[in-house]
Amino acid sequence: MKKRSGAGRRKPARRLAKAPARKRLIPTGEATIGPFFPPRYVDAGANDLTQFEDRKAQGEAIEIVGVVRQEDGAPLDNLVVEIWQADAKGIFRHPADPRHREADPKFFGWGRAATDKEGRYAFRTVRPGAPHGRARHVNVMVMFSGLMRILKTTMFFPGEQANDADPAYKAVPAARRQLLVAREEAPGRYRFDLKLRGENETPFFDD
Numbered sequence: 001m002k003k004r005s006g007a008g009r010r011k012p013a014r015r016l017a018k019a020p021a022r023k024r025l026i027p028t029g030e031a032t033i034g035p036f037f038p039p040r041y042v043d044a045g046a047n048d049l050t051q052f053e054d055r056k057a058q059g060e061a062i063e064i065v066g067v068v069r070q071e072d073g074a075p076l077d078n079l080v081v082e083i084w085q086a087d088a089k090g091i092f093r094h095p096a097d098p099r100h101r102e103a104d105p106k107f108f109g110w111g112r113a114a115t116d117k118e119g120r121y122a123f124r125t126v127r128p129g130a131p132h133g134r135a136r137h138v139n140v141m142v143m144f145s146g147l148m149r150i151l152k153t154t155m156f157f158p159g160e161q162a163n164d165a166d167p168a169y170k171a172v173p174a175a176r177r178q179l180l181v182a183r184e185e186a187p188g189r190y191r192f193d194l195k196l197r198g199e200n201e202t203p204f205f206d207d
Contacts, residue, residue, distance in 0.1 A: 047113035049083075049125035057107035059088025059126035063189045064138065064155070064182070067119040071198035075119025080143040081194075083123055083155075084110045090129030090136070097131070127157075127188075135162035135169065142194060151204045155192045156181045172203045179203055 050061050064083070068076045086092045087104040094100055094109075103109075113121040130136040135156060142151040154168050158181050163169050169177055179202055182190040194202045 043112075047111050047121075047123045049085075049108060049111045049123065052106050052108040055106040057087070057126050058104045059107075059129075060188065062125060062127050064123040064125060064192060065185075065189065066121055066192040066194060068115050068121065068142065068194045068196070069119055070196055075117070076115055076144060076196070077117045077119065079115045079119070079121075080112060081115065081121045081123075082110065082112045082141040082143070083125070083138050084141075085125065085128045085138045086131050086136075088126050088129050090131045092131065130162060133167075135160050135166040137166070137168070140192070140194070142196070144196075147196075151196065151202075152206075153194070153202050153204050154180055155190075157190070158182060158184055168205070171205070176203055 050057050068079050068081065070076055084092075086097075087107040087109060089102070089104065091097055091099045091103040092109060093103040093107065097103070107126065111123055111125065113123055115121045125138070128136045128138060137157070138155040140153050140155055142153075156163050156166070156169060163177075163181070169180060172180060179200060182192040185191050196202070
């Protein structure tokens with residue numbers, strides 16, 4: 001898993017004469033202006049992962065909340081946040097997980113929410129177990145019509161000793177790793193704010 005570092009490098013075209021020196025620019029997230037997702041892009045209840053087909057998922061129910069901001073700190077309205085995660089036993093409901101047949105049939109493992117005018121989003125889910133070779137975590141994806149690419153990051157839980165050995169956590173420079181760790185505001189309620197660009201930008205990954 002590689003950390004997203006902004007725009008990719010292109011191989012320079014062959015030149016007949018030496019080109020003037022150019023100032024090297026700092027890579028930033030790619031963005032455009034509008035249009036925006038329709039208000040009904042996110043179905044009601046899509047942010048509640050604790051139930052699937054009216055059946056209650058196994059495990060401890062938790063909340064994940066946060067605010068999504070742009071470079072100047074302004075909140076982003078009607079931005080789509082998706083999460084996907086393992087169930088309470090640490091099993092992903094996906095064929096890529098060797099144990100997927102043992103996954104909780106009452107836990108879909110995926111949810112979607114849209115931010116409000118204050119940039120706030122919220123999910124209700126279950127505390128994931130730790131998948132084999134990983135710390136317990138929640139994968140997060142951000143979609144917005146002003147973005148040229150889908151942004152992917154990972155939320156880790158505070159106080160987990162396994163975080164330091166997790167390959168995604170270790171892929172981020174040590175000074176920035178705490179930006180991947182949620183803050184527990186109350187028992188079972190975690191805050192994970194996202195900043196798309198600028199100082200303290202959330203670390204995003206290519207895949």
